[in-house]
Amino acid sequence: MNPVDLPLPVPRRVPAAVDTDALERDLRARVDGEIRFDAGTRAAYSTDGSNYRQVPIGVVIPRTVEAAEEAVAVCHEHNAPLLSRGGGTSLAGECCNTAVVLDWSKYCNRLLSVDAENRRCVVEPGIVLDDLNRQLAEHGLQYGPRPATHPNCTIGGMIGNNSCGSTAQAYGKVVDNLHRLEVLTYDGTRMWVGRTDIAELERLMSGEGRTADLYRGMAALRDQYADLVRERFPEIPRRVSGYNLDSLLPEFGFDVAGLLTGSESTLVTVLRAELELVPVPAHTSLVVLGYRDICEAADHVPAVLEHQPAALEGVDHQLVHFQQEKHLNPEALKMLPDGRAYLLVRFAGDSEEEVEERARALIDAKPDDVDHTWYGDEQHMHELWLVRESGLGATAHVPGQPDTWEGWEDSAVPVDRLGDYLRDLKRLYAEFDYGNPSVYGHFGHGCVHTRIPFDLESEEGVARMRAFVDRAADLVVEYGGSLSGEHGDGQARGELLVKMFGPELIEGFERLKGLFDPGNSMNPGKVVRPFPLDENLRLGPDYSPWEPDTAFSYPHDDGKFSRAAARCVGVGKCRSLEGGMMCPSYRATREEEHSTRGRARLLFEMVRNDSPVPSDWRSHEVRDALDLCLACKGCKTDCPVNVDMATYKAEFLHHHYKGRPRPLAHYSMGWLPAAARIVALARAPSTHSPLCPGQLEWRRRSVASPRTGPSGLRRPALHRLVARAGGPRGDGHRGEVVVWPDTFTDNLQPAIGRAAVEVLEAAGFRVKVPQQTVCCGLTWISTGQLGVAKRVLGHTIDVLREDLRRGTPVVGLEPSCTAVFRSDAPELLPRDPDIERLRSQTRTLAELLAERAADWDPPAVDARAVVQRHCHQYAVMGFDADRKLLERAGVDADVLDEGCCGLAGNFGFEKGHYEVSMACAEAGLLPAVRNADGETLVVADGFSCRTQVKQAAAGRSPLHLAEVLAAALRGSAPEAERPSPPGPGRCCRWRQ
Incomplete structure (x- = not known):
């Protein structure tokens, strides 16, 4: 075929006015899915994990693949640009655009078939990798490529990006693990593509219509550019940059699926994929080698590769130091x-003897001055691997360090030149005054990740970033490497590709784009004919955010x-479907807007001055997104950069309702401590609230159907218990505690307080309780009534001041308080030294016993237990002390990793939240409780957790840790408190 028969290069797209009203109307009329053109949704999808931001035209969430096909047809009729998006974690800007965004992840996420014999499966593009592998486990199979975002990345996104991950050392990139793709062009051509033998290719090219044109055009491109591809495509395993024209070469079987892999939604929309699977390794082991510096570790990579590891990762001392600073993976770091740099070498095999032999061979062959550790159990290997997988989060927002950014985070070079490349890269850092950023990555494939302290908020800083990236690209080309080793080109590297491939191949890429998308409507401005790398920045020289006065002090954010x-850096861990606490509302709804990331995006848009979301606290878009936030604080720990959405929600609600009526639940639940105070002041010695049904009607109206509100409101018990003993109780040989x-x-549940006093006395503490009314302010904080919360805390400090200044520990029994x-x-009262004393002296029951009564032998419980960690304890205090105390007491504890209980303080009681609350609970907690036999204890320190279980798992009455220990002290079986019946004429429950 002559060059004149080649497809024309794609034109640079000139933005055309799209009639968005007509586009939205037609999408709603014809597409089976959710059509979102509102400001809140557009704001939530305005960026990905990169430095770039482009507000979309609208978002389509199709319920079926056919619905997505119809959405593409509507966009084509309206000449609207289109972006097909997976998990939205891309780091080069390929997942944000001023386009109609197709989000596959909510509905089109099914495993359609498994052919275990031939090791293949067919999936829809929105299925999450970890979810797919969980379903494949029963067949002993898995999908091989495994990026660090495996809990939340989708297969469609992996195909678009040609993802790799650490397992690519053994299995290769996505392009190496595909059998076929079903794809759709922008003009409506739908077809299955894969490897094409000569006869099939001739048949396809001889036909009529668009499919034949496509195959004739691809054959022409192959013939024209084959020699240049062989000459200029670097022969390294991590060449992800550019289009995969090499897949069209005869030696690769004219693989059209391979060609389209890694094309970042710029050529076609992927509808389904037939994947090639691999067996799950029967046995694995992990050797960690310690070196003097990361360059020396890189020098040793070729020698390690001789031992055929399944994965080979590099980590420098900076990454370890940053994790220490952020308290990430503390046990693994030990x-x-x-050493000051490490290689993590994983071996996999069919037998324990095989992996042990290979591990020993590596250890025997290593230099004498290289230290090592070696583990073969899953727990230790998993914990150590998290050190590497936490790289992005660990290097972002490090306390005391300037913010770091993507932009040169994904280069790859030949492994035998990796050490020298790192030395030159570090010299380039120094030349541009960027200090000594951490470097880590997939060293077995020469792929280097890093985040650099670019100044992206001034013209000078952006210009310096551009100059650095330009020089760094020259450096990689000099080393025979690839600008992208797995993250893709997008906008960050698109305009640099000419350095790597030369103008002739860039023209070939543009002709390929012109063949599949002649109008440049598919994700325009990415990979080819790209936007400049310093355009569309999320910050940029013009970034001048609104700086509102706040109630919280935000000490970690200046x-x-x-x-x-x-x-938020967009890594999307809050979109994972299992493990940890974050994010319960996303798991229940599968909505981007109801993930921690989505809410963070809306708040970011709120403080901008050029956003679809207004820059003020009255934003309905932000309010609606925050409405399903459970304020569980799971993100404070689980988020790699410690986004604390519970705090941000409280701040927003504080301002949003300032001077305006609040929802009824803010009064009924927010002022619960005040209701308790009314009971305490009642003359009659009743154990139940004297308030009549009429007075409680406003409370009942605020409680979600069919939820039963907190029951049995009693007079305070703890101070009366201590008062009856004539003052502080216990012999006190270990000192006094409050x-x-x-x-x-x-x-509400005074038996827990009595049990705690018994345990503390038995452990040798002298127990006292404040004799005045005190409160932590929790309910006012969670409902955003921060002025009241500050006053309440101020009073509490006045009451506790003498104890605090004597150093007396304060023991908290309710984790949220x-x-x-x-x-x-x-953070509410940052300048009060007594508040700081309260922070440093407050302990959970287990923490106090571990720190001040380590030699005390807890009573033998000798029972099995299902244990639900309270989300605030998980996020703020941690659960290690409790776990160890349960173990010391002989409790065989199954500590659940099933997320928030779903009640989450006032959240589950509020109208409109019941379904989400129960969906959270049914995701793991309630099935675990129901499956436990009658002899197994259910332990939950949180009032919300206990209430959720009691109301939703009939017959189970969870216990507080104090109750379990106290019952063992008495020599009786633990038994949960039963509420007393209401007295005559009294109303003790908030009924629906």
């Missing part, structure tokens, strides 16, 4: 060998709410 709102009389324990003292209070 397992590292001596005291600025705008910086807190910009904290037991905190939180509203939930003291007024304890977390207020350890986290929220110091």
Whole structure:
């Protein structure tokens, strides 16, 4: 075929006015899916994991593949640009555009078939990798490529990006693990593509219509550019940059699926994929080698590769130091060998003897001055691997360090030149005054990840970033490498591709784009005919955010709410479907807007001055997104950059309702401690609230159907218990402690308080309780009534001041209240030294016993237990002390990793939240409780967790840790408190 028969290069797209009203109308009329053109949704999808931001035209969430096909047809009729998006974690800007965004992840996420014999499966593009592998496990199979975002990345996104991950050492990239793709062009041509033998290719080219044109055009491109492809495509395993024209070569079988892989939604929309699978390894082991520096570690990579590892990752001392600073993976860091840089070498095989032999061979062959550790159990290997997978989060927002950014985070070079490349890269850092950024990555394939402290908020800083990236690209080309080793080109590297491939091949890429998308409507401005790399920046020289006055102090964000709102880096861990606490509402809804990332995006847009979301606290878009936030604080720990959405929600609600009526639940639940105070002041010695049904009608109206509100509101019990003993109780040989009389324990479940006093006395403490009314302010904080919360905390400090200044520990029994003292209070009243004393002296029961009664032998419980961690305890205090105490007491504890209980303080009681609340609970907690036999205890320290289980798992009455230990002290079986019946003429429950 002559060059004149080649497809024309794609033109640069000139933005055309799209009639968005007509486009939205037709999408709603013809597409089976959710059509979102509202400001809130557009804001939530305005960026990905990169430095770039482009507000979309609208978002389509199709319910079926056929619905997506119809959506593409509507966009084509309206000449509207289109972007097909997976998990939205891309780091080069390929997942944001001023286009109609197709989000596959909510509905089109099914495993359609499995052919175990031939090791293949067919999937829809929205299925998450970990979810796919969980379903394949019963067949002993898995999908091989495994990026660090495996809990939340979708297969469609992996195909678009040609993803790799650490397992690519054994299995290769996505392009190496595909059998066929079903694809759709922008003009409506739908076809299955894959490897094409000569006869089939001739048949396809001889036909009529668009399919034949496509195959004739691809054959012409192959013939024209084959020699250049062989000459200029670097022969390294991590060449992800550019289009895969090499897949059209005869030696690769004219593989059209391979050609389209990694094309970043610029050529076709992927509808289905037939994947090639691999067996799950029967046995694995992990050797970690310690070196003097990361360049020396890189020099040793070729020698390690001789031992055929399944994965080979590099980590430098900076990454370890940053994780220490951020308290990430503390136990795993203790397992590292001596050194200031590390190679993590994983072996896989069919037998334990095989992997042990290979591990020993590596250890025997290593230099004498290289230290090592070696593990063969899954727990230790998983914990150590998290050190590497936490790289992006660990290097972002490091305390005391300037913010770091993508932009040169994905280069790859031949492995035998990796050490020298790193030395030159570090010299380039120094030349541009960027310090010594951490470098880590897939060293077995020569792929280097890093985040650099670019200044992206000034003209000078952006110009310097551009100059650095330009020089760094020259460096990679000099080393025979690839600008992208797995993250793709997008906008970050698109305009640099000419350095790597030369103008002739760039023309070939443009002709390929012109063949499949002649109008340049598919994700325009990415890969070919790209936007400049310093355009469309999420920040940029013109970034001048709104800086509102706030109630919280935001000490980790320079005291600025705008910086807190910009904290999210888009890695999307909040979209994972299993493990940890984050994000329960996303798991229930599969909605981007109801993920931590989606809410963070809306808050970021709110503080901008050029956003579809207004820059003020009255934003309905932000309010609606925050409405399903459970304020569980799971993100405070699980988010790699510690986004604290519970705090941001409280701040927003505080301002949003300032001077305006609030929802009824803010009064009924927010003022629960005040209701308890009314009971305490009642003359009659009743154990139940004297308020009549009429007075409680406003409370009942605020509680979600069919939820039963908190029951049995009693007079405070703890201070009366201590008072009857004539003052502080216990022999006190271990000193004095203050037991905190939180509203939930003291007024609703006083048996827990009595049990805690028994345990502390038995352990040798002298127990006292404040004799005045005190409160942590939790319910006012969670409902955004922060002025009241500050006053309440101020009064509490007045009451506790003498004890605090004597250094007396404060023992919290309700985790959410304890977390207020350890986290929220110091940020609400940051300049009060007694608040800081309260923070540092507050302990959970287990923490106090571990720190001050380590030699005390807890009573033998000798029972099995299902244990639900309270989300605030998980996020703020941690659960290690509790786990160890349960073990010491002989409790065989199954500590659940099933997320938030779903009740989450006032959230589950509020109208409109019941379905989400129960969906959260049914995701793991309630099935685990129901499946436990009658002899197994259910342990939950949180009032919300206990209430959710009691109301939703009939017959199960969870216990507080204090109750379990106290019952064992008495020599009786633990038994949960039963509420007393209501007295005559009294109303003890908030009924629906």
